[in-house]
Amino acid sequence: MINRRIILAGVAALAFTASASAADWKAKYPELTFAVVPAENASGVTERWAPFVSYLSKELGVKVTLRIANDYAAVIEGQRAGNIQIASYGSASFARARLTGVKTDAFANDINADGSTGYYSVFFVKASSPYQKVEDLKGKNLGLVDPNSTSGNNVPRFELNKMGVTDAETYFGKVVFTGSHENAVLALSQGTVDIAANQWTSDNDSTLAQMLTKGMLKNADGSPMKKEDFRIIHKSAPIINGPYAYNTDLPDDLKSAIAKAFFDAPTKDKAAFDRLSDGQKKGFHPATTKDWDGTIDLIKFVDSLRKKAS
Structure with a gap:
């Protein structure tokens, strides 16, 4: 009986700690901004992303606002300023962000229909x-x-x-x-x-x-x-498929919650997930910032070509 009480008390304490921790980041971040760069016209981007952003709001318990950036540079500078907490990057724009000192970390990228990630x-x-x-x-x-x-x-x-x-x-x-x-x-x-x-x-x-x-x-x-x-x-x-990235300085519990929401999406809200890619993706693949080190080398090389040309 004593052991059972101790275990139950421990579980309750952990639950309270987790709840308190979530309450802490929700108080600091009552709204999160998720930025994407349009590969299509703005209305098409909204139709594609709105259901998924609504899903994120529900899972995280705070409002997630979709921001359709004018270009990749706007996403980079938005994360640099801390106005964008979550971003969908292309590989090169993420590498550029890292090269120019933006505090952003990759946590996922897309899995294609055939299981590849490129x-x-x-x-x-x-x-x-x-x-x-x-x-x-x-x-x-x-x-x-x-x-x-x-x-x-x-x-x-x-x-x-x-x-x-x-x-x-x-x-x-x-x-x-x-x-x-x-x-x-x-x-x-x-x-x-x-x-x-x-x-x-x-x-x-x-x-x-x-x-x-x-x-x-x-x-x-x-x-x-x-x-x-x-x-x-x-x-x-x-x-390599471009990453989804969050601000490095976000609380760890919030970053974990964001990543979990992404990885759970194909099963928790399949309709919203399928809308993102017309059903052409299988899910999200766990990723780390180092996965784009090769892209950083590519960007440095292309920069050197421009310098030679000029």
């Missing part, structure tokens, strides 16, 4: 064009995404360098930052650029696939474009 940077051209390889496009217009985009700028420049193109701005007639993955594909479909860099996991899991599903791409006669209207002429080595 994707690719590809160069797309229109299938009706004569271009079969990057070397065919000297003097033509290149569409990139954002200076801090992994698959839309940094890896493409790394890949171009391997082909002997050390300065894209002089090799191509024009290099355009389109602002988002969707805009890069739109620029290609409309003929504004002749080649576009973008992210690609599989034929059914890419920005192009999502845009085709939504009927966003049209031919000149107004008919819907198809997957066969585009051709990949170069694909990079696998890139």
Whole structure:
């Protein structure tokens, strides 16, 4: 009886301590801001993320507000200032944040439908064009995404360098930052650029696939474009999926609660989770900041190319 009472008292004490600890961080953080960079138009981002953010609010017991950042730099600076507690990063933007002293730590990244945790940077051209390889496009217009985009700028420049193109701005007639993955594909479909860099996991899991599903791409006669209207002429080595990261200085109990909410999402709110990726992801993979050390080396290399070019 005594032992049982002691055990019960210990359990009660632990529960009280956990409850008090949660109350402490909830008092300090009655609202959390979760920032994402739009790969699509703002309304599409809201539709995709709103159910998941509502799920997070319910699981954490505090309001979680979705912030759709204008670009990767806004996420980096928001975390630097402490205005963003949780962020969805691309690999390169996370590496940039770490390189510039932002106190942010990775805790998860996406698991693809096939169980892998990576994707690719590809160069797309229109299938009706004569271009079969990057070397065919000297003097033509290149569409990139954002200076801090992994698959839309940094890896493409790394890949171009391997082909002997050390300065894209002089090799191509024009290099355009389109602002988002969707805009890069739109620029290609409309003929504004002749080649576009973008992210690609599989034929059914890419920005192009999502845009085709939504009927966003049209031919000149107004008919819907198809997957066969585009051709990949170069694909990079696998890139680690970008991380979800929280501020390093958050209380440990809060960080644990955030990570647990993510890992539980596929079973606790499958509809909200599936909405994030059109059902193309299996879950969240536990990750650590060190998993992106290789990306930091890549960013340093691309920075060195820019210095040489200038």
